[in-house]
Amino acid sequence: MRDDIHTKGVPVLCASCEARHRGVCGALNSEQLATLARSTRRHKAEAGKELVSDGGNVERFSNVLSGVVKLTKTLSNGRQQIVGLQFAPDFLGRPFEAESRLSAQAATDVELCSFPRQALERMMVEQPDLQHRLLEQKLRELDQARDWMAALGRKTAAEKIASFLLMIARNIDPAAGPEHRAAAFDLPLSRADIADFLGLTIETVSRQLTRLRGENVIRIDNNRHIVIDDLARLAARAGD
Amino acid sequence: MRDDIHTKGVPVLCASCEARHRGVCGALNSEQLATLARSTRRHKAEAGKELVSDGGNVERFSNVLSGVVKLTKTLSNGRQQIVGLQFAPDFLGRPFEAESRLSAQAATDVELCSFPRQALERMMVEQPDLQHRLLEQKLRELDQARDWMAALGRKTAAEKIASFLLMIARNIDPAAGPEHRAAAFDLPLSRADIADFLGLTIETVSRQLTRLRGENVIRIDNNRHIVIDDLARLAARAGD
DNA sequence: CGATTATTTGATTTCGGTCAAAGTAAGTGG
């Protein structure tokens, strides 16, 4: 729990919230936070819960407070592609469109802080810094989407898996900064989700993970827990 | 050449510019346009010219006035993936980052209107509507990137080609709106570029185009010119 | 502990890639 001078007059709800420090809410002063907090709801959703449905109307945006949210597109034949993953304290929502063009699901159990779409859009007008933060967030999402386009279009299955593990390590293990050689974390996605993210099948994902384990690049405990002793060795297999 | 009341006091350079109507410059009043126009340069680049290099410093942003710009990522072994295509009057540039994470090349001959990065970033602070337009543009790019992620990860070669032709038709042939059944246009990309965009090889692109021609879904003249008599028939093959 | 779901492993097939060659278009300079 952080408690600094900026906490004065800040709604209880927001006082210890990461979104106020590193997320979009950081753009708001305590008065604006109070206004927004009146229509804000903090809630949990368990893994698998659909948060936004493709083609559905979006009345509320959210900040991800913990856990991982996956953004998916569905094609004919039930084929699915995950087109984005959101980690705390990411902003979840597509401003200026009432209808969603993709579906959002909780990949793990998640905590969200949601508020009415229109309240945020109104606040963006009177607080340019909020718009600025949102622009920064969306630019980051665009950078990430383009990195994955290159992976989806041109990397081999082995390279996709290596890139994926590195990306997760960087987002989940706080110790996986550039200065550290090792990382350990629980995968936030099932094999099926990883396959949908990388444009592969479950079987190929499994085989490639087994292969990396056989080559002592990673260790796997209980299917979900991954230990990487030498991040550079994994990075050498990412193909870029 | 448009000449309405809004043209009063507008720099000559901007008077007939589409970017002032549908692009980001539409957010600027004539005084701001005049300021920006002082450091603005209008120039042409021929097909193949590198406009921004990966890892290079970006000192200027641009509006695309005509032609098509491709945004590319390069992986090891010289593998390439096109991660975005920009048509007039799109904005070309990544605000708030001095170093580019991708390369931009003219896919066709292009006309650009460029201005210093810092001039635009400064203007964004004092003109929230400019930031708003930029946000809208980047949100559109993100939507498109995610559509292509689904195509790259989950569509077959045949579906990728069909989707690609539809996307180009919508962007280039003004008559290809939802109300029209037919479209005709010159492909702005070579077979090699199409392959790099769709994550395929030149040979596969060629074979799929030949197949669509054989099935009378498209006609091809002179390699580059495409005629689609029934857009719905092509859309039925796009896989979504 | 049994039932259900998730993951791994194995055998086989297939779509798209690779390699090779021929066909076409577009310049270029004599």
Next chain:
DNA sequence: CCACTTACTTTGACCGAAATCAAATAATCG
């Protein structure tokens, strides 16, 4: 205007990485 070069595209034969089909094994949960 035409031979000649050069680059682009198409077509064909073959190959291989990943998909599909099919069990077996491991984890999870009531």
